[in-house]
Amino acid sequence: MHIPRRRLLHLAAGAAALQALPRSASAQAYPSKPITMIVPFGPGSGSDTISRVVAQHLGAALKQSVVVEDRPGANGALAALYEARAAPDGYTVFMSTNSPHSAAPFLMKNVGYDPVKDFAAITRFTLMLCVHPSIAAKSVKELIEYG
Numbered sequence: 001m002h003i004p005r006r007r008l009l010h011l012a013a014g015a016a017a018l019q020a021l022p023r024s025a026s027a028q029a030y031p032s033k034p035i036t037m038i039v040p041f042g043p044g045s046g047s048d049t050i051s052r053v054v055a056q057h058l059g060a061a062l063k064q065s066v067v068v069e070d071r072p073g074a075n076g077a078l079a080a081l082y083e084a085r086a087a088p089d090g091y092t093v094f095m096s097t098n099s100p101h102s103a104a105p106f107l108m109k110n111v112g113y114d115p116v117k118d119f120a121a122i123t124r125f126t127l128m129l130c131v132h133p134s135i136a137a138k139s140v141k142e143l144i145e146y147g
Contacts, residue, residue, distance in 0.1 A: 033064070036066075038083050040075075040095075040099070055067070080111070100115065
């Protein structure tokens with residue numbers, strides 16, 4: 001069964017958006033104002049593109065605007081610092097990669113945030129390795145053997 005790439009991205013984004021939905025009713029309606037999604041890389045980057053798809057689906061699911069805000073620089077550490085200092089009210093979310101959490105703290109003397117204590121993951125994306133259908137490979141091992 002062949003699923004077009006765009007459709008697969010939409011399905012993945014929809015699944016990610018569902019993970020962010022509240023699990024139970026709360027005393028205060030959420031969200032009551034737009035949500036800002038911080039992206040650690042610039043416009044047109046892979047992170048920015050995926051974030052915009054997720055924001056569209058998340059906004060539709062929550063019936064609230066989700067604004068993507070790119071904050072590139074320092075291998076994602078600037079965006080991570082911004083997110084770590086944001087009010088912990090659920091209206092600023094960080095569409096992060098592993099760089100600000102695994103690489104930046106070791107490459108910089110003081111990133112200004114704790115990559116473990118200052119963030120709570122609400123969902124994780126899995127990356128896929130895809131090949132053209134004409135390539136007879138069903139695993140990474142077969143792809144290596146093909147090459």
